[in-house]
Amino acid sequence: MRPIRSLTRLSRATRFLLAGVVAAATLAATSGTAEAVNEPVNVWLTTTSDSAGRNVTRGLAQQTALRFGPAGGTAQHTINIDENTTYQQFEGGGASITDTTAYLLRGGPISAATRDTVMQKLFSPTAGIGLSFVRNPIGASDLSRPGNVSLDDTCCNLNDFGANGYDTNVRLLTGQAKQLNPALRVKGVPWSSPGWMKDNGRMDQMGWLKWEYYPMYAQYLVKYIQSYQAAGIPVNYISVQNEPNCCQASNPTAMNYPGMSWNPSGLVEFTKNHVYPAFRAAGITTKVLVHDWNYGDYANFGSAVLADSGVRNDPLFGGIAWHGYFGDPAVGTQVHNQYPTVKQFSTEHSGGTWISNQHNEDLADIVNYARNWSSSLVKWSLALNQNMGPHNGGCGTCTGLITVQEGGSRAGQVDYTIEYYTTGHLTKFVKPGAYRIASTANSTVQNVAWRNPDGSKALIAHNGGTSTQSVRVNWGSQSFVYTLPARTTATFTW
Template identity: 55%
Template sequence: MRSRTARRALTAAVGAAAVILVPLWAAAPYPAGPERMQVYLTTTSDPAGRRVVKGLEKQAPLPFIQGGTAGITVDESKTYQRFEGGGASFTDTAAWLLKSSGALSGATRDATLKKLFDPATGIGLGFIRNPMGTSDLARFGYTFDDMPAGRTDPELRNFSLAHDLAGVLPLTARARELNPAVKVMASPWSAPAWMKDNEKLEQGRLRSRYYATYARYFVKYLQAYRDRGVPVDYVSVQNEPTCCSGYPSMRWNASGLAYFTKNDLLPALRQAGLATKVLALDWNWDRYDAFARETVDDPAIRRHPNFGGIAWHGYGGDVGQQTLMHDRYPGLPAYDTEHSGGRWIGNQQREDMHNLIDYTRNWGRSWVKWSIAVDRNGGPHHGGCGNCTGLITVHHGAGRGHGTVDYTVEYYTMGHLTKFVRPGAHRIGSTASATVPNVAWRNPDGSRALIAYNDTGRTRRTAVNWGGRHVTYDLPAGAAATFTW
């Protein structure tokens, strides 16, 4: 599967290394602004960064003081990429726990969805990446056109969305009701087994004679979602191409991915009148050359109206690859579409905050975790990851807390971004720092957010400069904060 190694890639391309904090407050001041800055704080009490003490807790407002000082300077004259959303996946596991398992009452489920997706009363998740069929975080293997062994369905007469109608689709629809700005992405782990050379959901290659059929399979899925009120904004050709044995997956090479994208999938979407955009790769930074370069380097693909950019995973390589690709193709969007939390991670809060900051300082338009929900045992799962964690833990069956929901540290770290940075916001300049890594945003309504993390073992007096004024705040050791004004 994914390497599952807690490798936090350094952002050499944009200054995550130690730098001297050079204030820019000598520049002309901005027009008159707010008198106070608000702070929201998250702290944990254990070395693993999982036991939340303060979760997005609102602090006393900070008064602006005239003049500048050494520290972090927010510079609105520098603008970067547009933010589209942060979130996670309605895996089969998450959908079953939230809806089909019967563990949660209707009232508890709706309250949970509001805390996840409502921008006013919750954290405003804005990006949902759903598996297009089975994945490793599922109770069993399935696609939308399964056939008995030895039988095929090249006309896709057996295509059915029945599985998703039981949970994934209605939950996604409810999320869009709570937050109409939600972006939806779909990623397949495997084509139907009868399309593959080994006739299994695990590994195997798509038979070339079924390329056009598989493109029509995408179209039928997208049309079925659209017709039920859930348009899908993005798809990838394959989740983590060629990875991995032990659970649903499919092998590809670079030329096959490029050929299928150019000659089958993109034309099929165009012919069907679908606005859905295709994202290349959907895997790690260090797999770009092996699986995406041939696709992205083709100008006919890049110029196609249904091509949308590159999807990255954060399990291997260096996040600076995103900036290298931006420099090569400045108009090509980057999306960070998966990096799971998990018990293998030494400090989950630290990992999350570095991911949030590093991905977006390297041009990422999204920050997407893996499953929205798992149970206390990290499942149910169908091979693959048995120690993944989610934004929430749903308790079911015998044992502690049946029918209740725990909000993990990942819920709060994600909320530092999604609750305060709205879709359509633009990243703006802020002083890079190794001790207090940070990223700044300007929302469409003109409000601003600076997200920062104290990556040291002691409280740090942190100054934030903006518009010829500054505030100071004592940021606790290992704490995350979002400053808004």
């Protein structure tokens, strides 16, 4: 067929016809809503075989591709995708590089070659699942080697900050993760200030930050951020306290891992009048997240912090962080309705032996957090050993994305848990900067949809039941029908 060299040689009718085609093509290219006929759909599945949702029989296994076609066909469930309706932007998904993780991956249980392979499978967007968010403890937490260590345990100044090397391997792993995935977001959060700054003189059993150390503790956070900057790792976010005031009410002496007592007014004072000014004076642009605690603790704690306009309206304010152990994620929608410009982040919900079905729990989190305005999905410790440790008091029944075999006949081997695959259904296919788009809510086939910065789409759908479910996905005038096996998660991309 000869190329058309000039519209002037064509008939007037043909020119109008071609102009309409060009206009339609331009509209389709710019509107982000065009449905291409026979658009291919890639499918990845994860299936578990047990009632606890932990035995992975098929993990992120790619299936035969489908194609969209003219709307038609019947199914038990219908999911309508509307990319004209958008919600929050995705910041990232991942887990925490705890001291436990750093010890297991850099402390000797595995070889350097195995570690590099594991890190690639965790953080590479092409060769792995592309984890894109880490939330790292500043000093010891409950998932650390035994011993409550801060980044400066020498009273009464910060001249020895970092000298004990406690954070070195965490920082090295974070740098490696950032190299593997340059889009990685990094967040830091302390479980406690150094013990010498507190009225009880120790990092555990709660205790309050002494008033005279408010300015120095703000500088402690400044030095943490600067230590990462010096290593070429920007810290995107920080919270001033993990789970403020957690667990002391029932039995303060049983609080056998680092923690710190706060009330909302103290957090407002420290954040607004000490952290913000210290960051500005140091030229730090890291954003500060508030609360970093459960949805169920918002009414009696986080709401008073967020209500303070001096905290909320400062340019260094970054949003509110949620944990998923207690309360309803619908609180996120309530907060959005009251403060529509406030970003929300899900920053901790551990897997663990107390969870009746880990597969179903993880997908409920992925779907419900996103549907209630969260911009992230962050699990707890990235790694634990086969005994769910080492741990420093606190959680001795938590699980991670990977299990590192320490000692025994399988010493040095690494297992990928159901949490690796469930998190990967999000992070492998939904990139930072994606927007959540409308998809039909369904209690039997839970789902959430995203549109990536390059225009590609990802629909995550989960059938947690024991029988197959057929699903019809409508995208404008196009659709496909898929039979989702029992106990199976699917990610569809196009």
